Amino acid sequence: MEKNENTRDEEILSAMIDGELSEADTEKIKLTLENSDHLRSFEKDLMLSRSAFGEMKRNTSDAVDFDLFWKDLSESCVEITRAKNNNELTPDELRKLLGKSGLSWFDRLFAVFAPAAAGVAAAMASVFFLMPARVLKERVIIEKPMARAGETVKTDLKVVSGDKKDPNEVRPVHLSPNPVIENIIESGESCVIESMQSAEDIITAVFKVEDSDGSMITVIWLPIDEPSEDTI
Amino acid sequence: MKDYNSFTDGELIEHASNGDQLAFQYLVKRHNGWAYGFVLKTVRNPEAAWDITQEGFVRVFKNLSEFRQESSFSTWFHRILYNLCIDHWRRTGRRIEVEYQDVLSSGDTGPSGGRGHIFKTPEKALRHTEIVHLLEEALGELSFEHRTIVVLREIDGLSYEEIAEVTGCPRGTVMSRLHHARKNIVQHLKRHGYVSSEI
Numbered sequence: 001m002e003k004n005e006n007t008r009d010e011e012i013l014s015a016m017i018d019g020e021l022s023e024a025d026t027e028k029i030k031l032t033l034e035n036s037d038h039l040r041s042f043e044k045d046l047m048l049s050r051s052a053f054g055e056m057k058r059n060t061s062d063a064v065d066f067d068l069f070w071k072d073l074s075e076s077c078v079e080i081t082r083a084k085n086n087n088e089l090t091p092d093e094l095r096k097l098l099g100k101s102g103l104s105w106f107d108r109l110f111a112v113f114a115p116a117a118a119g120v121a122a123a124m125a126s127v128f129f130l131m132p133a134r135v136l137k138e139r140v141i142i143e144k145p146m147a148r149a150g151e152t153v154k155t156d157l158k159v160v161s162g163d164k165k166d167p168n169e170v171r172p173v174h175l176s177p178n179p180v181i182e183n184i185i186e187s188g189e190s191c192v193i194e195s196m197q198s199a200e201d202i203i204t205a206v207f208k209v210e211d212s213d214g215s216m217i218t219v220i221w222l223p224i225d226e227p228s229e230d231t232i
Numbered sequence: 233m234k235d236y237n238s239f240t241d242g243e244l245i246e247h248a249s250n251g252d253q254l255a256f257q258y259l260v261k262r263h264n265g266w267a268y269g270f271v272l273k274t275v276r277n278p279e280a281a282w283d284i285t286q287e288g289f290v291r292v293f294k295n296l297s298e299f300r301q302e303s304s305f306s307t308w309f310h311r312i313l314y315n316l317c318i319d320h321w322r323r324t325g326r327r328i329e330v331e332y333q334d335v336l337s338s339g340d341t342g343p344s345g346g347r348g349h350i351f352k353t354p355e356k357a358l359r360h361t362e363i364v365h366l367l368e369e370a371l372g373e374l375s376f377e378h379r380t381i382v383v384l385r386e387i388d389g390l391s392y393e394e395i396a397e398v399t400g401c402p403r404g405t406v407m408s409r410l411h412h413a414r415k416n417i418v419q420h421l422k423r424h425g426y427v428s429s430e431i
Contacts, residue, residue: 011411018385020392020407045418052421053386055363064268066261069286073260076290077253 010042017046241305249296256296260289263306266388267313273383274317276372277324284320288313303397310390310398314380321376363426370420374413381406382413 012029015021021029033039236244236258244262247255267288272281291312292299299308371379377399384390384398395406 007411010415011407014411014414015392015407018392018410045422046414048421048426049414049418050386052363052367052417052426055360056367057387058360064264064282064285066264069264069268069282070257070260072282073286073289074253074257076286077256077293080290080294081253 006038009036009039013039013043014046017043017050242299242301245296245299245305248293249299256293259292259305263309264289267309270310270383270388271313271317273371273387274314274376274380275320275324280320280324284313284316288316291316304394306388307390307394307397310384310388310394314398317380318376363421366421366424366426367417370417373420374416378409378413378416381409382417385410 009029009032012021012025013033016026016029033043234247234254236255239247239255239258241259241262244255244259248259264285268281268285271284271288272278275281275284288309292309299305371383374382381395381399381401384395385392390398392403392406392410395401395410396403399406401409
């Protein structure tokens with residue numbers, strides 16, 4: 001449908017006030033404006049609208065508390081960065097992730113069983129003695145149940161099926177967005193804590209959970225000092 | 233030491249995409265204010281606006297390497313936010329209008345908290361509050377498409393070309409919607425007794 005002439009002139013006038021017209025079009029609409037009471041009235045309306053928006057722009061009530069905003073945002077960014085970097089986690093990031101992914105019961109278990117498991121933690125001692133003091137990062141490693149105590153696999157998160165005959169056969173998994181460790185642990189009806197230890201706020205633990213095929217797998221959660229070369 | 237404040241948006245993005253998180257933080261600091269304001273005026277729900285703005289920056293962070301310098305960051309980010317607002321609008325529909333009116337009445341400006349403007353006289357402060365409130369009402373009566381375009385123009389100061397790029401509408405449609413939106417806003421203001429000399 002054709003727009004009526006008034007509407008068209010109003011649109012052009014509106015564009016002129018916004019500075020969106022060419023010089024030639026501006027001159028044309030100015031001429032029309034001089035001879036049109038309707039258009040002059042509309043120009044006042046436009047000014048009314050503009051002034052009102054000017055008042056709104058002065059209103060600072062939309063201001064965002066940047067610290068609060070960044071705190072929320074940086075948490076999301078950490079997760080994205082981790083996913084991009086193939087699960088390289090700092091201890092804080094790992095704890096945050098586990099807390100968010102429904103594994104907070106782990107912390108609770110830790111609080112309950114840690115004293116009783118202190119003796120079993122000796123099995124992990126050799127691991128710690130091999131670690132330099134500047135342990136900064138944590139990895140999650142899942143090994144075969146028959147893995148010797150203290151034996152670690154310096155790779156990113158990997159899963160070895162308990163039934164597989166070849167102990168070297170590994171299946172790479174990603175911790176995000178659906179951590180396999182979370183799925184395995186949550187699908188298991190029970191969890192056997194073998195050892196737990198906390199040193200400088202870094203949790204190290206060995207526990208067993210039942211895999212979906214009924215086999216028991218051992219989860220070793222421990223700090224590793226440097227990134228592995230065989231990144232997944 | 234890097235002077236991030238002197239960096240252009242493009243430079244901040246370039247540094248951020250190379251893993252410089254501080255550069256990204258400066259980018260967020262530079263743009264979070266208007267971004268939240270734009271989303272709030274578009275979706276009219278402070279909580280949703282907060283979440284959408286956060287999600288917008290998350291998308292920026294995820295796609296830093298995809299930003300092309302030929303477009304301004306502001307336009308690119310507006311487009312991301314606009315699409316998120318559309319998604320939100322489709323999910324929630326008009327019921328959020330009522331919630332936002334409640335928020336306006338209660339004076340609660342949402343999770344960020346509020347800071348008022350300083351006016352020389354109480355009369356001016358009151359008139360300012362009334363006008364802003366009326367304008368919020370008028371924006372609420374507009375369709376999503378008209379409201380977005382008028383906010384992009386009047387609050388964020390985008391050109392017609394930039395609005396067309398953000399919304400995916402032809403320039404003529406932008407011009408037409410803007411005209412329609414302004415006309416309705418003015419009618420709302422006039423219905424409540426405001427004329428241009430009063431503002």
